[in-house]
Amino acid sequence: MAEPAIRMRGVVKRFGGFTALDGIDLDVARGERLVLCGPSGSGKSTLIRCINRLDVHDEGMIVVEGVELGDEDAAIRAVRREVGMVFQSFNLFPHLTVLENCALPRMRARGTPRAEAEALAREQLSRLRVADQAAKYPDALSGGQKQRVAIARALCIEPRIMLFDEPTSALDPEMVGEVLEAMVMLAEGGMTMICVTHEMGFARRVADRVVFMEGGRIIEQAPPERFFSAPAAAQTRRFLGQVLGR
Amino acid sequence: MARAPAPALPPPPAASGLAWLRRRLFATWFDAIVTVLAGAALVWLLAALIDWAFLDAVWSAEMRERCRETAGACWAVIEARGRLILFGLYPHEAHWRSTLACLIVVATMVLSCLPAFWGMARLAGLWLAGFGGFVLMMHGGLFGLPVVTTEQWGGLSLTVFIFAAVVVLGMPMAVVLALARRARLPVVAGLAALIIDTVRGLPLLTILFAAAVVAPLALPDWAQGDKLGRVIVAFAVFYAAYQAEIIRAGLQSIPPGQEEAALALGMPWRSVVFDILLPQAFRNTLPATINQVVITFKETSIVTIIGFFEVTASASAAIGRGEWGAYYVEVYVFVALIYFVFVFGLSRYGAWLERRMRLIRG
Numbered sequence: 001m002a003e004p005a006i007r008m009r010g011v012v013k014r015f016g017g018f019t020a021l022d023g024i025d026l027d028v029a030r031g032e033r034l035v036l037c038g039p040s041g042s043g044k045s046t047l048i049r050c051i052n053r054l055d056v057h058d059e060g061m062i063v064v065e066g067v068e069l070g071d072e073d074a075a076i077r078a079v080r081r082e083v084g085m086v087f088q089s090f091n092l093f094p095h096l097t098v099l100e101n102c103a104l105p106r107m108r109a110r111g112t113p114r115a116e117a118e119a120l121a122r123e124q125l126s127r128l129r130v131a132d133q134a135a136k137y138p139d140a141l142s143g144g145q146k147q148r149v150a151i152a153r154a155l156c157i158e159p160r161i162m163l164f165d166e167p168t169s170a171l172d173p174e175m176v177g178e179v180l181e182a183m184v185m186l187a188e189g190g191m192t193m194i195c196v197t198h199e200m201g202f203a204r205r206v207a208d209r210v211v212f213m214e215g216g217r218i219i220e221q222a223p224p225e226r227f228f229s230a231p232a233a234a235q236t237r238r239f240l241g242q243v244l245g246r
Numbered sequence: 247m248a249r250a251p252a253p254a255l256p257p258p259p260a261a262s263g264l265a266w267l268r269r270r271l272f273a274t275w276f277d278a279i280v281t282v283l284a285g286a287a288l289v290w291l292l293a294a295l296i297d298w299a300f301l302d303a304v305w306s307a308e309m310r311e312r313c314r315e316t317a318g319a320c321w322a323v324i325e326a327r328g329r330l331i332l333f334g335l336y337p338h339e340a341h342w343r344s345t346l347a348c349l350i351v352v353a354t355m356v357l358s359c360l361p362a363f364w365g366m367a368r369l370a371g372l373w374l375a376g377f378g379g380f381v382l383m384m385h386g387g388l389f390g391l392p393v394v395t396t397e398q399w400g401g402l403s404l405t406v407f408i409f410a411a412v413v414v415l416g417m418p419m420a421v422v423l424a425l426a427r428r429a430r431l432p433v434v435a436g437l438a439a440l441i442i443d444t445v446r447g448l449p450l451l452t453i454l455f456a457a458a459v460v461a462p463l464a465l466p467d468w469a470q471g472d473k474l475g476r477v478i479v480a481f482a483v484f485y486a487a488y489q490a491e492i493i494r495a496g497l498q499s500i501p502p503g504q505e506e507a508a509l510a511l512g513m514p515w516r517s518v519v520f521d522i523l524l525p526q527a528f529r530n531t532l533p534a535t536i537n538q539v540v541i542t543f544k545e546t547s548i549v550t551i552i553g554f555f556e557v558t559a560s561a562s563a564a565i566g567r568g569e570w571g572a573y574y575v576e577v578y579v580f581v582a583l584i585y586f587v588f589v590f591g592l593s594r595y596g597a598w599l600e601r602r603m604r605l606i607r608g
Contacts, residue, residue, distance in 0.1 A: 054506050080512035091507035095525050104521060109512035150507075157511055 003066060005030045005161055005192045006051060010060035013046055013216075020046040021057065022216035028194060030160075033187050035203040035224075036196045038213035039239060044196040047213070048163045051194070052083045065160060081109055084154030088166040090146040092138035098125065098149050099134040106156045117156070124152040128182050144175030148182055155186075162186060164195040198243055204228060212236045313573065323573040324580050327564035331577065334400015334555035334563075343391065347383035348403035350376055351410050359595055366520075373414050380407055396474040400555035402584065408478060408546045408556065413539055415482035420489035424527075425519065427494055438490075445487035450548055453480050458552040477549060485542050492534045496527030529603050536596035540589050557581060 006028040013021040020043045028034055036044045049055040050062060053069050053076050062069045064079045093101050102121035106112050112120070125131045128148040130141075138146055147167055154162065164183065168176045180202050187193055187206045197203070203210050203224055210227040212220045212235070220233045231237050271281040302318025306325065313320035324331075329341060336344045354376030357363055363372055384403065387393045399407075426438035445453070457480030462470050470476070500523060508518040528535065550559035561581045565574045 052510050054510060077512050077514065080510060083510075085507075085510040087503060087507060089501075089503050091501075091503035093504065093507075093522055093526075095529060105508070105511035105513055108514060108517035108521065154511065 002030065004028055005032070005065060006194075007063040008047075008050075008060065009062075011047075011050060011057045011062060012059035013043075013050060013055060013057045019216050020055075021050065024060070024216075024218060026211070026218065028161075028192060031190050031192055033192075033206055033208045034194045035207040035210045036194060036213060037198065037200075037203065037210065037239070037243075038219075039242075042213040043216040044213055045165050046216075048085075048165060048194055048196060051161075051163060052080050052085055054085075077109075081157055082159050083161045083163060084157060084159035085163045086147070086150050086154055086165065086167045088169050090138070090143075090150045090170070092146055092150055092153070094138050096137075097134065098130065098136055098138065098141070101138065101149060102153045102156045105153060109157055121152070121156050124155045125149070127155075127185075128152045142175060143171045144178045147171065147175075147179045151179075151182055151186070161192040161194070164193065164197065166196050166198070168197065168199060200228070200240075200243060212239065214239070319576050319579075320573045321576060323565070323570045323576050327570055327577065328580075330401075330564040331557065331561045331581065332401045334404060334557075334560040335398045336400050336403075337392075337394060337398065340386075340392070340394060343383045343386065343394075344399075344401065344403045347380045348406055350379040350383065351403070351406045354379075355406075355410055377411065377414075396472055397553075399474070401560045402557045404554060405546050405556040405558075406588075408474075408481065408549060408554075409543045411478045412481045412485050412542055412546070415479065416485035416489060416542075419482060419486035420493055421524065423486055423490035424493035424497065427490065428497060442487045442490055445484055446491075450481070450484050450545060451551065453484050454548060454552055456480070473552075474554065477552060477554070481546075481549075485538070488538055489535065492531050492538060493524075493527055495534070496529075496531035497523055499530045500526050532596060532599055532603070536592060540592055543588060543592070544585065557584060 004027040006026070008024050008026040011021055011024040012019065022043075024043075024047060026047075036047065038044050046055055050057045050069075051064060057069075065082045067075050067079050067082075069076065069079060092098075093104075096104060099118060099121055102124060103114065103117040106117040106120060107114060122131060122134065125134055128151055130145050130148050130152065133141055133145055133149065138149070141149065151167075167183070168179050171179060176199070180199060183193070183195065183202065184206055195202070195207075207224050209221055210224050211218055212227070212231075212233070214235050220227070220231065220236045222232075227236075228240065231240055272278045298318050300318075302316050303321050304313045304316055304318065305321050313322055329338070333341050333344050354372060358369055358372055363369060380403075382388060382391075384399055384407070385394060385396070423438050423442055426434050427442065429435045429438070454477055457476040458473055461476050461480075504522055504526065505518060508522045513521070546556055547558040549556055550562075555563065558581060561577050564570065565577050570577075
């Protein structure tokens, strides 16, 4: 079997006395689209934040694209260049224009010359249909536009894996669609993706596998058809009842 | 039951000048009396000031005998003693050098305020050239310019030079201290906190005095440098301690998501700090920074006590010589005007920067 994009073994993460991740074993294959769901506080966000080391795991092993995450700075940055991340609160840089938001990280992370980085940025911005916003500052954009710029910014680094941390939770309802559409486009392009989301429609439509977490553990994982029609665990059924209103 | 909405009221009449006056100044009898009294006092004060400063004033040094008779200002003292005020003890025949040096530093300050010059390399180059030009002009020793030692430097050019050097040296120190205080290594953070708290705990006077008088006893000869140099470095450390706390406050005001996003994009630490965090920290604390810079400009007058004749000390010297001694008010008004021009310029620049940033913030 080919080396998976991400391999996690026995990963434990504690915040003080609170155990956020309690022995996670997870493999994500190249090109696989994973949806992570679960009640709040179940450790979904912590799990994906450990993959690019925004959170540092306390025990176990995480290997991303063949590089094991440890204390070594070079390895961490190498992994971060391969892993793009989209946040719930966008986190665009307010003092830079949309174009600079996309081009500057590319220049600094990969040493790309400005002209080339800006060309790349324009390409990604038009792919996400926000090219006309390039000269604006983030505060002038709508929530949906901000999130699409954030996706474009992450794509400018040319990562092999994309992590989404509740990308639609901070959006007004009428803007959720445009962001989900962008994510579907990425998924159809073959990107390896892990999405933390409550958008079950998106999971059903796009995911290869749905992973359900509670209390820092993976309770159940299954392809979406099985996950939604025949959930095995009682916790999963309770959670689905809440989010789907059944 | 459906009800028709009430008909709209007519819009309030546009306030005419007269109506505004009546509402704001003459609403009641008491208001009217206060307005009239305050207005009269204001007019009287203004008239007295104009009489003193312009109408009854003596302008020319040749007519200085008239100063004793008139009730107005004796601006003649500025003509007679202006050079002493502006140049201090600097040799008379070389005053043009001091003027030029002063203009060089002011021009450098103005240029570095322009967004076109914002960037590490550009600012560093600009200030190296500016300070180089200043020292060449003031000190001489090259191109046939006779040497003038720093003991003889004085007046406005000394004030402006000390101010610029303190801010330009102090700002990078402040950035280093602010970053060190946030460092993950407890030793580094603790050391930065200790330096900041110690320096802030000491009066500026003590620090400058120590740099001027005590340091030569403690330091080996090669490390002593020039007295002016030591004083500027000590002053810069003092400024940096305060500015560091301002920058730290600015860093704390940035949402943690900014740093996380930059790290997640694979940006190296240096770029995260200099491209993402510091620009936002400075933006967020601009009023406090301008405030600290203005305070520093005014505090330069403290170097008097260790024997430097900056503009305030030169002014005192100018009236200390008998014949003009009676006209100290005029001299201090003149000096105050000089300070005002600089400080007012700084605050207008600050206001412009804030406006510019609000535009960016959408």
